[in-house]
Amino acid sequence: MAKGQSTRERILSESLRLFNEEGEPEQSAVDVANALGMSPGNLYYHFKGKDAIIRALFDGFEEEMRVILRGSRGRITSIEDNWVYIYIILEEIYDFRFFYRGLSALLDRYPDLAVRFRALLAEMRDAIDDSLDGLEQAEALDIHKRLRPVVVDQIISTLTFWLSRDAVSANSLESSSLIDKTVFEAIALVVPYMGDASVETLNTLIDRYEAAKT
Amino acid sequence: MAKGQSTRERILSESLRLFNEEGEPEQSAVDVANALGMSPGNLYYHFKGKDAIIRALFDGFEEEMRVILRGSRGRITSIEDNWVYIYIILEEIYDFRFFYRGLSALLDRYPDLAVRFRALLAEMRDAIDDSLDGLEQAEALDIHKRLRPVVVDQIISTLTFWLSRDAVSANSLESSSLIDKTVFEAIALVVPYMGDASVETLNTLIDRYEAAKT
Numbered sequence: 245m246a247k248g249q250s251t252r253e254r255i256l257s258e259s260l261r262l263f264n265e266e267g268e269p270e271q272s273a274v275d276v277a278n279a280l281g282m283s284p285g286n287l288y289y290h291f292k293g294k295d296a297i298i299r300a301l302f303d304g305f306e307e308e309m310r311v312i313l314r315g316s317r318g319r320i321t322s323i324e325d326n327w328v329y330i331y332i333i334l335e336e337i338y339d340f341r342f343f344y345r346g347l348s349a350l351l352d353r354y355p356d357l358a359v360r361f362r363a364l365l366a367e368m369r370d371a372i373d374d375s376l377d378g379l380e381q382a383e384a385l386d387i388h389k390r391l392r393p394v395v396v397d398q399i400i401s402t403l404t405f406w407l408s409r410d411a412v413s414a415n416s417l418e419s420s421s422l423i424d425k426t427v428f429e430a431i432a433l434v435v436p437y438m439g440d441a442s443v444e445t446l447n448t449l450i451d452r453y454e455a456a457k458t
Numbered sequence: 459m460a461k462g463q464s465t466r467e468r469i470l471s472e473s474l475r476l477f478n479e480e481g482e483p484e485q486s487a488v489d490v491a492n493a494l495g496m497s498p499g500n501l502y503y504h505f506k507g508k509d510a511i512i513r514a515l516f517d518g519f520e521e522e523m524r525v526i527l528r529g530s531r532g533r534i535t536s537i538e539d540n541w542v543y544i545y546i547i548l549e550e551i552y553d554f555r556f557f558y559r560g561l562s563a564l565l566d567r568y569p570d571l572a573v574r575f576r577a578l579l580a581e582m583r584d585a586i587d588d589s590l591d592g593l594e595q596a597e598a599l600d601i602h603k604r605l606r607p608v609v610v611d612q613i614i615s616t617l618t619f620w621l622s623r624d625a626v627s628a629n630s631l632e633s634s635s636l637i638d639k640t641v642f643e644a645i646a647l648v649v650p651y652m653g654d655a656s657v658e659t660l661n662t663l664i665d666r667y668e669a670a671k672t
Contacts, residue, residue: 269563348559348625349483362628388657390664394646398612404626405619411562412618414576432608436650443602450604 252290254280256304259297263342268350273297295354302357305340309364312336313371320375321382323431323438323445327452329375330430333368333403334423344407365400372399376434387437395433402430428453466504468494470518473511477556482564487511509568516571519554523578526550527585534589535596537645537652537659541666543589544644547582547617548637558621579614586613590648601651609647616644642667 259276273294277287291297312332320326343350351358373396379385387395406426410416417425428449435446473490487508491501505511526546534540551558565572587610593599601609620640624630631639642663649656649663 345562348622349563351626362626365626388660390660391646391649394643397643398616398647401615401619401623402612405615405622408562408619408622409615412565412576412579429608429611432605433612435605446602446604 251282251286255282255287255290256297256300259294260301260339260342263301264339268298268342268346298350298354299357301340302343302360305336305343306360306364309333309336310367313367316371317374318378320378321384323379323384323449326375326379327427327431327449330403330427331423334406334426337403337407338419338423341407344404345411347404347408365404368403369396369400372396379434384441385434385437386439387434395437398433399430402426402433424453465496465500469496469501469504470511470514473508474515474553474556477515482512482556482560512564512568513571515554516557516574519550519557520574520578523547523550524581527581530585531588532592534592535598537593537598537663540589540593541641541645541663544617544641545637548620548640551617551621552633552637555621558618559625561618561622579618582617583610583614586610593648598655599648599651600653601648609651612647613644616640616647638667 255276258280259271262271262276262279271294273287273291274284276294276297277284280287291300316329320329337344351361373392376385376387376392376396380387403426406422406429410422416422431449432446435442435449438445469490472494473485476485476490476493485508487501487505488498490508490511491498494501505514530543534543557564565575587606590599590601590606590610594601617640620636620643624636630636645663646660649660652659
């Protein structure tokens, strides 16, 4: 059994690597088996094809993202906390980037995963809302009630489409620069609601972002 | 010649309809010919396959978008102007929505169109920048210099990924509601920079958006 489980994990980890690096649509279960020097029959013993691999990869992503989103509840009280928090979310998304890059197409192909992905987005929305509550209670932030849902939407969009944006851009960035840039952009969405502290926070953020680039 | 040109236009307009409504990846040049009750040979006389059709559709989109972006220069001096302007841009994008829905995949498949699409995005960025200049000169807006490029990026992202966002969302909207919602979201990005007028503007925008929904 232990051996079986380790083969299963090797298949998942090699699939994730191939999908992320070579593009998921171009890869088949047989390509994964070949990359592992494994017979397609052996792979098939563990996963009944590529769909089963994609679902198992999503299981792992969903579980890890849930842990991240739930772990933060009630614990974000400064922009510093928020920076680290968004960084961790983006790193998790980056590990699973093939899924985000082909998001609409994948959700069309897997309606069951679409339902679960939307539930995860709703959970992310609650977590972001909760972190903004924390910042408002700490008096670091004051967003007009009628604008709050729009700001949350914009943060969620930034966290969902940053990889697509990078793919469309002429100058694709290295992963760590891209994550830093995206954290900066997400935080920048709330900077104008920080009152007197906003210019100071902005300068700190930009300096940190500039430092991270070098 | 007149008859030839009209056949060419019929092919383009039917292709656009099919790509938008049925999904571009699922459609072939033969599907387009069938939908028009035309022989594939006749279609081939006008377009050497689907790639040529997609390039011709892009030609039309690019030309119309250029006219919209250039026509506005120096003419946006109020949030009202900006609302109408963004509405027109989104309507143009909506007409060409198959392209935006499968954006990354299409740009991968057509590197020549990727270059032209990026040039168009750069032109859109200049136009947005110009409209923010107009609003600042009219003293309707004051954005911190270091935040300005981030705000422009966020507006461009909103205008580029609104259709992908809607596809990911559980509750897809009708086109006119979706366009209204997106204009509201794009304008909301600059509302916090409007100083004392911001709450009033926000209420006007929300009332207009609510009215447009009903």
